[in-house]
Amino acid sequence: MLSDNNPISLQMKDAEVIYYPSFFNISEANQYYNTLLKNVDWQQDEITLFGKTHLQPRLTALFADNNKTYSYSGITMHPHPFNKTLLEIKLKIETESAHLFTTCLCNLYRNGQDSNGWHADNEKELGPDPIIASVSFGAERIFHFKHKENPELKQKLVLKHGSLLLMKKGTQTHWLHQLPKTKKDIGKRINLTFRTIIK
């Protein structure tokens, strides 16, 4: 029988991307969702894009095992120390990916109107061609990739409750990604993006 636990390698030019639909089982995923929703100090920042300032269309929080800040879209985030839940998740991902992460940027999408526009995670703090591990809990959302030099090359997947998306070599250098808005009446979604800040 086909198991939903098997990782899937996405066919993407110039990039290595692996999707684990059920990296966490349903009871782990439920528990992590509830704990993080309640215990994370979610904030809504103002960002500046193309010279215009507006509220970010989602809530965020930054955690790190160092004091290093993370800056993007005109904001500088200061980290909280990792809590037990995030450390547990980080360890499991580090074991699977054979990569160590220093930092976790958490996103809370309150409903289908919250989103994350086209970008690559290529801030200078992350060094060249970073590896990013992205965990999803809560409502399922569609995630898009678009090749930077060949925008007709696209990839789209549904990020499930308890899933892990490993964006490895080439992904941030050659592709953009986004989490578009949806008109569907859906619940909240928590996303954790583990990163390594080297500078």
Ligand SMILES: O=C(O)CCC(=O)C(=O)O
């Ligand atoms: O919510 C997601 O799945 C994507 C988040 C993301 O791309 C980011 O925080 O850089």
Ligand SMILES: [Mn+2]
């Ligand atoms: Mn991203």
